[in-house]
Amino acid sequence: MKILVPVKRVVDYNVKVRVKPDQTGVDLANVKMSMNPFCEIAVEEAIRLKEKGVAEEIVVVSIGPAQAQETIRTALAMGADRGIHVTTDATVEPLAVAKILKGVVEAESPELVLLGKQAIDDDANATGQMLAALMGWPQATFASEVEKTDSGFKVTREIDGGLQTLAIPSPAIITTDLRLNEPRYASLPNIMKAKRKPIDAKTPDDFGVDITPRLDVVKVSEPPKREAGVKVETVAELVDKLKNEAGVI
Numbered sequence: 001m002k003i004l005v006p007v008k009r010v011v012d013y014n015v016k017v018r019v020k021p022d023q024t025g026v027d028l029a030n031v032k033m034s035m036n037p038f039c040e041i042a043v044e045e046a047i048r049l050k051e052k053g054v055a056e057e058i059v060v061v062s063i064g065p066a067q068a069q070e071t072i073r074t075a076l077a078m079g080a081d082r083g084i085h086v087t088t089d090a091t092v093e094p095l096a097v098a099k100i101l102k103g104v105v106e107a108e109s110p111e112l113v114l115l116g117k118q119a120i121d122d123d124a125n126a127t128g129q130m131l132a133a134l135m136g137w138p139q140a141t142f143a144s145e146v147e148k149t150d151s152g153f154k155v156t157r158e159i160d161g162g163l164q165t166l167a168i169p170s171p172a173i174i175t176t177d178l179r180l181n182e183p184r185y186a187s188l189p190n191i192m193k194a195k196r197k198p199i200d201a202k203t204p205d206d207f208g209v210d211i212t213p214r215l216d217v218v219k220v221s222e223p224p225k226r227e228a229g230v231k232v233e234t235v236a237e238l239v240d241k242l243k244n245e246a247g248v249i
Contacts, residue, residue: 001055001148003046004110005080006101007039007062009071010121023219026121035071038116040078041176044183045146046114047079054148055112057081061104063097065089069199076194077186083199084108088211094122096204096211098130103207105135110171112153117142117175128175138168142177 011017011026012034018027035043049055060075061084062068072083086100105113118125132139140155144163147154152169158177186194204211232238242249 001049001112002057002059002108002110003049003055003112003114004101004105004108005039005042005046005058005060005075006097006113006115006127007043007060007071007075008036008116008119008121009033009062009064009068010036010119013037013120019220019222023221025217025220033067033070035074036116036119036121038118038120038176038178039075040116040183041178041180042114042116043075043078043080044181045176046112047184048181049112049146049148050079052148059084059108059110061086061101063088063092063100063204072199073194074186076197076199077191078184079190080197082197084202085199086202086204086207088204090211091213092204092211093213093215094124094126095130095214096209097127098134099209100204100207100211101127101131102134103209104202105131112170113137113173114146115173115175117177128173132173135171135173137171137173139173139175140166140168141175143174144177144179146174146180 010033012032015032020027043060046055046058050058058080059082060072060080062072063086066087069085072085076083084104113131115128128139128141140157142157143155144158145156153172153174155166155168155174157164157166232241
């Protein structure tokens, strides 16, 4: 079985982002970038399936500028077999990403596409669902457990009321949640081996996809600063402030 894992290069989750002075976006100058945490979980799960003997090959694909190769190399160092880099310096929206991934899926013919449920830069949570719609494949989102079956996959997913278990046939698309696993750290020997693993270079035009944005960003602003709280002397005073000032009761 071949597994395709899309990965995205985003601002590192430990970095406190700053909005540009002109409010046109987030300031990315001299900011540490890394693999999207949900994508990292997807890579780890693919590797675990390979270690169980379920999968034979793991292919990672990333869409972005030249620096996105670093993200692919990180996945290769973790244990993926080869990479595909779709090069573009433009901002690619979820629908365009899904269309490019559709072309990659048709070229690679994987039995499973395993991707993060969302990216922490835009929190769109849309690419997996759009790809499933374009391919006409079954999907299971927010997976907290994945198990291979004879006919496909058994996926436990998180919902508001608890957990839901789905049985889906293959080929399928699964998006990962935080509690699926804890990604491993790449060892130094594997980091060195990753430098020799192949990465195919592609462009959106190779898949016939127009990546022109459909949305215009009007303004990006930081959330309002939280005001300091006050101490109250009595329960009656607390109730009064909650009712008349906060308006929550």
